[in-house]
Amino acid sequence: MLTKGLVYYNGVEAAVLEKRDGTYIFRYLSAYLSTPGARPVSITLPLQAAEYRSVHLFPFFANLLSEGVNKRLQCLKWKIDEQDYFSLLLQIAQEETIGAITVKPITE
Template structure:
């Protein structure tokens, strides 16, 4: 599963979770080389193009709802409350706090929303 990461509507990179459960964030090549585009987060600087982690990157985890809103989203989208990655892809498409939005790369997953 992959998500396209946008900064103010400009494709900044891709976040994905592989079959082993490892997370990867990779800056889009055009975004990475353009000095006018800032890093999406202080914890994901443009000093390297690709990041890997065994847990969801704190920056992306911080975009997730908590408490009753998390419960509502999990019920609404019929996803496991521990599946943070799917919840990120389904709930970070619009109206996020800040400039970053994430859209599922998979059209089928995206249709769940619209």
């Protein structure tokens, strides 16, 4: 199971999102933070060196997910539990999302 994703802002590596021991962790890459004109991926995740932690998938990322029938069909297609928001995010947000953010799985 994939537990990390690389978050891109307009195609630029910006942050890492991971799920570890039931906790979601989001942290900006130091290289991105030092980039002139760097922008936060969301107003709810302002630029900072410290990581963000949550027991729920951050709402910004949860809002990238489909709902209803589309979500069910995606889960069936990729054999993902409908409650596994993180795995679904890593599957569907790799390209062509609405907006500037994409999330690509990190395989270790």
